[in-house]
Structures are given as structure tokens and as C-alpha cells.
Amino acid sequence: MYKVMIRDNMSPIAREILEATGKIEVVVDNNKASNEPEVLAKIIGEYDGLAVRSGTKVKGAAFQNPGRLKVIGRAGIGVDNIDVPAATERGIVVMNAPGGNTVTTAEHAVSMMLALARHIPQATASIKGGAWDKKRFMGTEISGKVLGIVGLGHIGRVVASRAQGLEMKVVASDPYVTKEAATSMGVELVTLEDLLTRSDFITLHVPKLEETRNLIRKESIDKMKKGVRIINCARGEVVNIDDLFEALSSGKVAGAALDVFPQEPPDFSHPLFSHPNAIFTPHLGASTDEAQDKVAEMIARQMVSYLLDGVITNAVNFPSISMELIGPMRPYLILAERLGSMMGQLSRQATQLSVTYSGAVADFDTRVLTHAVLKGFLGAFTDTPVNYVNAPYRAKVKGIKVDETVTQKTEDYTNLIRISLPGVKGALNEVWGTIFAKKYQRIIRLGEIYVDAIPEGAMLIIENEDRPGVIGSIGNLLADRGVNIGRFHLGRREGRAICMVNLDTPVDDAALEDIRKLSNIISVNYIRLD
Template identity: 45%
Template sequence: MTKPKVLISDKMDPNAARIFAERGCDVDVKPGMTKDELIACIGEYDGLAIRSATKVTADVLDAATKLKVVGRAGIGVDNVDIPHASSKGIVVMNTPFGNSITTAEHAIALIMALARQIPAADRRTQAGEWPKNDFMGVEVTGKTLGLIGAGNIGSIVASRALGLKMKVIAYDPFLTPERAVELGVEKVDLGALVERADFITLHTPLTDETRNILSRDRLEKCKKGVRIVNCARGGLVDEVALKDLLDSGHIAGAALDVFEVEPPAKDHPLFGTPNFICTPHLGASTTEAQVNVALQVAEQMADFLVNGGVTNALNMPSLSAEEAPKLKPYMALAEKLGSLVGQLAHGDLPKISIETEGAAAQLNQKPIVGAVLAGLMRRYSQSVNMVNAPFLARERGMEVREIRNEREGIYHTLVRVTVETSQGSRSVAGTLFSNGAPRLVEMFGISIEADLEGDMLYISNTDMPGFIGSVGAILGEANINIGTFHLGRREAGGEAILLLSVDSPVSADLIDKICKVRNVKRVQPLKF
């Protein structure tokens, strides 16, 4: 079996390469490549491990014909075109927890530096002055800290700030009241936060919703004398407005570790502004954090490439290495059922329902849903997988519904896929046998047991004597060998279904010939 091949294209702790090798991957370490050099070689690799220097753009992804996963050692993935990666079926991972403590501690350090004006006092003292009377700081004890974003890093900042005896308020649309109580913070809306906070720290990704979340209007509404810290992403704060309000004295101080454009221009308007502190994107720059994120991304990527485990992916459901073996047969069943309805359905499919019963309902549903969509969406593209299938489904306006029934029915475990078509709802269902083998057990309301493998032929007809012999004779005359033969009918003399596995594909001419057999309604070749 060929080993997965991984490229590390940015400077990273050398132990990352060791982990890849120990876990069954071949690895090349080539930091500092130009974009053209990366494009020239990326087609050789199954995995790409990066930090912030490598830009994984659409043209890089288009050249990455074998690539299955991009792993970012760190939180921010601004340097990866995630929508394009998703459309290509490439998993994008990050390491959201490896540098959380480091970034949170940097935010706290900047809060203290602002409160006591430490950088300016240091510069003047080292220049030979003794400006003791020029620096009057403020205590943080008893002050109100406003968190914009109370996720992993924000919650650590809250914990440290509470230890400094600050009062903490937080704005985060995803923060539940129960979680706020657990963190010891007060949940508020953004308007209340800017009006009440003595210090504001930002801990949110840069999205269309968060860009300039501290706009000029919001900065002007801030409490006079507020101090602002941003160790998250550039672009969250209106830098021009921040300069103006620092000059006017409305904002008492600001500390930025990140800028909208990095590195910022040498003549950036904030440089030299009194009570302004900046650092060159050092939030994750500790020895411990650099080691942690490098090891974590190597472990995650190797786990995915070797075992199928998915951790901290930004464009597909997580699937632990422990879950993967248990879910693998269900995902195989789900993909076959999705493929079956996709090959048989006419026209667009505006709605799809994925229902699990019994043992299947006890499992992580997202991989099962992703597998159904991967099978289904192959009617549109053969390069579909679990990563880009949900993307393609959304692109086509498909409504996906998940239904979980923990009760057991006739079968110990069951997966049912129902699609809305121009002819109404069509449903197929399957189960797993005790050996883990997937088996179709129901099709369009008709009980029928069949393996879905290789080349097959679907025939719907009215149940009448002589039909089976006619079809068998036509295939025999064409030297097409029948592997398996599966029949089901709604009632005697009523609608019937025949599923045949055949040893070679059936030509269009032969299908036309079978269509002319008496009482045949439809003939459709299938491929699994």
C-alpha cells in the first residue's frame, strides 16, 4: 500500500515531520517556496501542512490534483481559499486550541501594558530620562472588561481577568446563558458592551459579519477613556477611526497585535500616536504554542490520511479515529443508497430526507448524511466526496433533512433515504448484516434484498408470467452473464422490481431491446 505523501511548506517544529513519518506518511519539508514553485510540485502530495506564510489560493488548489487535506498549524485560515478547497473535495483543518493560552496571555499582557503605559515609560527611561511624573496609570482591579467573542480564547481571557478582580461582560451571539454563568461573565449586546466597558478585547474570526465590528460609529459610542486590545484578526477595528479617537482623547489607549494589512506600511497613521502600542502578530509566538500547533496539525493530518479520522475540520463533520471504524460500514451503506436514488431520480431534487433507525440512530449523524450526499451528488459530478457534496447540495438549493428514530423496527439498524421528485417522494432503505455488509432491503415501498455492487440493471414492470425468462434470454443472447438476481413486488400482478448484477455493462441498444419486452415500464443501468 502506497504511503500518503505530505508537504510541509512553512517553518514548523521539526517534531511535526517526525510524527508524520512515525504514523505512516512520507514527508517533505520545503519552507520558503515561491507560489510558482508550490504550484509546480503540489500535484505530488496528498497533504499540505502550513502556517501563515503559504497562501493556498484557487490556482494552487487547482494544481493539487491528489490533495486530500490542508492543515493549518494555528487558528486563522485567512490564507486558505476554503470555498474553493471545499468545491475540490479537500478537507481544511486548523488547530484552534494549540495556541489559545498563549494568545489569551498576550491579550492580558497588553491590557496591563496599556493600563500602566509600560512601553512609553520604558523607551524614555532607557533614553536617559526619569519621567516619573509623566505617567499616571490606572488599576485594572474593579474595572469592566468587555469581551467581543467568548469562545476558546475569549473564555481564557475572562478567567484571567476575573483573577485580576475585573468585572467581565461579553458579547457573543453563540454564548448561551448557561455558558455565561459557567464562565462567570455577564452576557450583553454589543451596544451595551461598548457603552459600559473600561477595556475591550476582541476574540472573534474575521468574517463578513465581524469586519469592522468596532466601526467609527461604535468607537464613538464607547465609554470615554476606554482602552482597546485586539489580538484576534486585523480588520475587526476601523484603524483610521481609532487614530482619530486616540488623538481626540476619547479613547485612552489601544494595543494591536494584528493589522488589516500585514505587515503594515511604515507610515501607518497609528504609528507614533500617543498611548498606542503594537506588536508584530505575536499572539501565538511562544515556544510552547509553536510546538503545540505543529504537533497537533501533524497528528490530525496523519490520522485523516491513514485512519480516516477528521478533527478540527472547517468544511466537514468531525470524525474521531475511534468513531471511524464503527461508522465506516454505515457510511458505505449511506453512500450506496444515495447513489441509488441519484441514478434513478429524474430532474432536480429539491428535498432529501435521511432517516436512521435503531443502532444507526445512536451514531454521529453528520458523516452518514455526508456519505448519502456524496453518493447522491455523483449524478452531477464524479469528483464528489464527503467534503464537497454538502457544498454542491447547497449550491443547487437542495433542502437536507435529518431524522433520527432510536426505536428498532423490523431491522436492528436501518438507514432510509427519501427524495422529492417530479413523480412524488421516492424512498430506499438499507441495513447492515452481522458481518457489516451493507444490504438494500426496501425500494420505493417494495421489499427487496440486494447487494449494491458493480454493474447492475434496474427494471420496473408489471408482475406477469414469462417476464423473467424474456429478460434472461435477451441478456444471454448478448453474452451478458447475470451475477445475482433480486425480485420484489407490491402485490401479485402489480408493480414489480428486478435488480440484476451483471458481469459487464449493458449497452444502450440492449437496454432499448429490454424496454420493448411486454409490461416493462423502465430500464436503468446502475453503477456502484
């Protein structure tokens, strides 16, 4: 029975979905005192999953004793309240729910733009104050104006569609969108500088990245039209509020509408909050009943898929695998992990790992397979827990360089995974594996010698001179010690041979030492591929 904690007054839909499985116990804890990392640290270790919105701070001290925690689900898109690197280091999947609040956030941006254009918040406050001051709140029409959208992702595209319905001319800047894609939406794709100089309204829809921090600052504002209006429903760090205040005060910027701030809650003593041409909402972009139901449903279903089926969707620290792909991909995942484990057990001195995927396996997201290789490789010689999520981090900490090559070239096999250890000397520094009939795993080459072995269970890997009597002496020695051979695979090349022996029962160190003493034996390795 798995156990999941739901926090931050999440929609009850999440609890319903989790409990409906009959395999997940749910605890709802909306105590704000345990939003803080120090308090959270005392309780999360007994849970397999943690579902949060933006209130709970899963950072720093929260990871002191993660215990059973396997997955953190953020019902929303932003993960600013979660220390993703710390979670990754501990092998905890961090998921979000992108798309669940797309329409809601886009509608909020358009609402802010309209409110800004017609001074609706200020006029409302004036009326409530007993004044009837029509001349003071002269607005501007939206129709025919140029709207510049910075970031043409999911939300930006919905904003574009709504703005076109208002008969605005829409231009956009986004380095990850092609002109053809933008044109198909009726949007003119331009450079950021062009957008700044042409737009009457500018709305921001970019993630928080180093290159987007302070994107709107004095230098960028100087390039804008006099009288421009700025809307930010993305991330607070995108706008430098000191420079924005100066631009409002000088009249360069006619108005600003902010839903997000560099610090939340913000410092209300900042002069921006008393400026008459600035309007605000307290991060309400995703705050509709419909959006909260959608993101709660998304994150609950994703957590169920991961906990019960091992399917990872919308993870921010691991490549996602859809339910449709996990079945066909599973044999390759197992093979990749076992090949990595074999290399880790054969050579624990590697500082470089080269992985090549060719043929049909290249159609999958090979990043996931490389995670599996690293999980097997590192798990062979470390007592620190390693899983698919934290394997790349563990490799980096150990100074292991990982090179990945993907090619459709098939050579002699329809699919092939090759792992080599470039800096390791010796005959056992490379392994090739393949999948037959979409499910049967085979090792087809070890070092320079071709073989046909099944990578599973306890195995002996023996290098020997290709002389008469070697196989018999190995078999007799194992039989004398009551060790039954399940399978025996032999490969030969230029006077040398490799025996790969699947064993039904394990062997002890004394038996291994006796095999090493046999004539014509070069090396003996005992590995386990469980």
C-alpha cells in the first residue's frame, strides 16, 4: 500500500483519483505550519508521494530525511517552491501539470490587458470612494493595436488567439518557434528588438531562466514605444520592478499590469505599488475552479501511473515515458540497465562511458535508456541508492563523463546498444546487446569476441586460451561444488575464448579462486544481473 500526502487545499478530485486505485492511502494536510521545510522534513519521510500547489516549500531542510518519498507532484506548471536538484540527487521524481492552467492563465493576461487599457481597477476604486471622475480615466482601444507576445508557447498561443478575436495585430518573439508555425497561427514572428519597438502592448509568457531574468529592464524599455503597456503573468523575475517604476514615472510606459513578482508576497513599501498607472493581482493566473480541477486531476493521474506502473509523465527532472511507449520500451530498459551493470561489475575504474544506440532502438527517447545504463553501471559499485532519476547526477559527482551517440545505421542487427569504456584497458571493456523478437535480450559481443548469451541472474565470465579441455574442467569443478550450469555460451577469436555461464546457484570466493588456478584461464569474473 502506497501512501500520499496532499497539501495546499488541492481540489478534492486528486484525493478521489488516488483512493480509487485501492492501492494508495491518502492523507490531506492543509496545515500551513508544515508548509515550511523544517516542519515538512519531520513528516514527509513516511510518504511515497507528495502532492502540492505553490504554498508548500519543498526545499533545503525538507530533504534531510526523505525516507520513502519517490515522487513530488506539483499541481500547476511552476516548480519554484521545489528544490529540483535536491530531489534529483535523492532519486525523487518531480512532476508538474503543464497545460492544465493554460487557458485560465491566458484569459487572465487578456483580462489584465483590457483592465489596463480602460483603467478599470482605478475607476472601481474611485467609484467606491464616492467620486464620479470620467475625464481622469480616459482609456485606449484594443482593436487595431499591436500586441507583442514574448514567448509563443502554450499560453502565448492562446493569448494570440484571443487577441486576434479582439482584432489586434499580433507579433511574437520566441527562438524555439519557426516562422512557419507562427504564420499558421496568424502571428508574425519577429526578433525581440523588433517586438519591443513595434508593440503597443507587450505580454510576457516565458519561463524563469537565466536569460529571461530581468528581460524587461531599462535597456529593453528604452527600445519601446512611448506609451507602451506591459503585462506580466509569467514569472516575477522577468521584470525589473525598479526600472519599471522609473519608466512609469517618466511616462515612457503608460501602464503595467502584474500578476507575479520577484518576491511573493512582495514588499508593498516599494513605490511601484502606489503608482496610479500600475495594477496588480496576487498571482491569480491559474486561480479558477476549472483550472484547479484540471491540474489536480492531471497530477493525481500522473502520480498513480508512476507509483503503480512506473510510467513517468511530465517530469521536470527525468525524460517522460508515455503509457503507449513503456510496454515496447521496457525490454530495452532492462537490457540497458543489465549491460551497464555488467560493465560496472567488470570494471570499477572507468571515468568515461560511451553509449551508442543504432537501429530500431534509436526511435525511442534514448536519454531514458542512458539513465538505465548509468543506474546499472553505478549500482554495481556504490552503496548509495541509485535510480533512473539520480543516476546522471551520481555519475557527474563521481567524475564519469558520459557520451551518447544515436544512429539509424543497423549494421548486422535491427537494434543494438553498445557500451564501451574508452579509458579502460583489457579485453572486457565493451559490450553489445540486442533485443530479438521485441522481447528477448541477448549479449552478442563482449570485448572483441562475439557471443550469444542471455544477461540474467548469476553469471561467470571467463577469459581463457582456446585449448582443449578448458570447458570440461570448468564444468567438473562446478559440479564438484554442487553448482548447476543453466546455460553455457562460448565465443572464440584468434586463439582466445570467452565463456559466459548462467548459474542456477551462486558460487563462493573459494570456487572462483579454484577456477582461476585451472590451466589456460586468463581471468574469472562473477557478476549478478538481477
